Amino acid sequence: MALTPPDASNTPAGSFERLLTIMNDLRANCPWDMKQTMESLRHLTIEETYELSDAILGNDMEEIRKELGDIMLHLVFYAKIGSETNDFDITDVLNGICDKLIHRHPHIYGDTAVNDEQDVKRNWEQIKLKEKGNKSVLGGVPASLPALVKASRIQEKARGIGFDWENKDQVWEKVEEEIQEFKDEFNVPEGQEIDAERAEGEFGDLLFSLINYARFVNINPENALEKTNRKFIKRFQYLETKAKENNRQLHDMTLAEMDVYWNEAKKL
CATH class of the missing domain: 1.10.287.1080 (MazG-like)
Structure with missing residues (x-):
C-alpha cells in the first residue's frame, strides 16, 4: 500500500x-x-x-x-x-555541532577579545587541541586527505599556533631555494645516475613551498590546480575536435601543427 x-x-x-x-x-x-x-x-x-x-x-x-x-x-x-x-540520533548530531560552535567562538559567546580572523583561527586551534587531547597540533589532520589538501591543512594548523613566516618574500626565497635544490638533483656529471629518491624528495619540498606561498597570497592551491586541469581538458578537446574536422589523427600531427589549434583554443 x-x-x-x-x-x-x-x-x-x-x-x-x-x-x-x-x-x-x-x-x-x-x-x-x-x-x-x-x-x-x-x-x-x-x-x-x-x-x-x-x-x-x-x-x-x-x-x-x-x-x-x-x-x-x-x-x-x-x-x-x-x-x-x-x-546517537539527529538531535545529538545537531546539538553536538551547536555546542562545538559555541565553545569555539568565545569571542562571540564569551569575553575573549580578538583583533582579526587570524586571532579567531588561533583560538580555534588551541581550543580544538584541548578538546581532542591531541599531543600535536597536526594530530587533527586526517591521514587519508589527498596530499595537496593535506599540505595546506598542515600549514594552516602550524600558522594557527604562530609557527609561520613573517612575510611572503621570505616564503618566495624558500621556493627559489627549493627550485634550485630540485634542479641540482638533475645536474649530475655525464654518465652519473640520477638519484630518483632524492629527486622525488626535492620535488616534494618544492611543491610544499609553493603551496605555502599560495597560502600567503590567498590562493587555494587545490582550486587553482583543478581550474588548470579543466582549462587543459577544454583546450585539448578543442584540439581533438579541430583535428577530426580536418580528417587528421593527433598521433600523425607534428607538435607545431597541434600548437596552431592549441593557440586557437587559448584565444577562445
Whole structure:
C-alpha cells in the first residue's frame, strides 16, 4: 500500500522534519535503503562531496542547491542508522555541532577579545587541541586527505599556533631555494645516475613551498590546480575536435601543427 508523502514546507524546521519523515519511510519500506550501512554509504558520500565541489568551481548555483540536498540526505541517513543502534540520533548530531560552535567562538559567546580572523583561527586551534587531547597540533589532520589538501591543512594548523613566516618574500626565497635544490638533483656529471629518491624528495619540498606561498597570497592551491586541469581538458578537446574536422589523427600531427589549434583554443 502506497504511503502518503509529507507535504512541502516553507520553513527550515518544517522542511527538515519532512526529510526526516521521508528517511524513516524509506528505511522501513525500501529494500535498497533498508540494506544500507555506514560503510556502504561512505564511498557514495565521498562522490557526492566531489560533485558539490565540481558545482562550486563551475559556479552553477542550481547544481550547488541539488548537491547540497544530496549531502543533506546522506547526513540524515547516517544519523538514522546511528539511532537504530542507539549510538546517537539527529538531535545529538545537531546539538553536538551547536555546542562545538559555541565553545569555539568565545569571542562571540564569551569575553575573549580578538583583533582579526587570524586571532579567531588561533583560538580555534588551541581550543580544538584541548578538546581532542591531541599531543600535536597536526594530530587533527586526517591521514587519508589527498596530499595537496593535506599540505595546506598542515600549514594552516602550524600558522594557527604562530609557527609561520613573517612575510611572503621570505616564503618566495624558500621556493627559489627549493627550485634550485630540485634542479641540482638533475645536474649530475655525464654518465652519473640520477638519484630518483632524492629527486622525488626535492620535488616534494618544492611543491610544499609553493603551496605555502599560495597560502600567503590567498590562493587555494587545490582550486587553482583543478581550474588548470579543466582549462587543459577544454583546450585539448578543442584540439581533438579541430583535428577530426580536418580528417587528421593527433598521433600523425607534428607538435607545431597541434600548437596552431592549441593557440586557437587559448584565444577562445
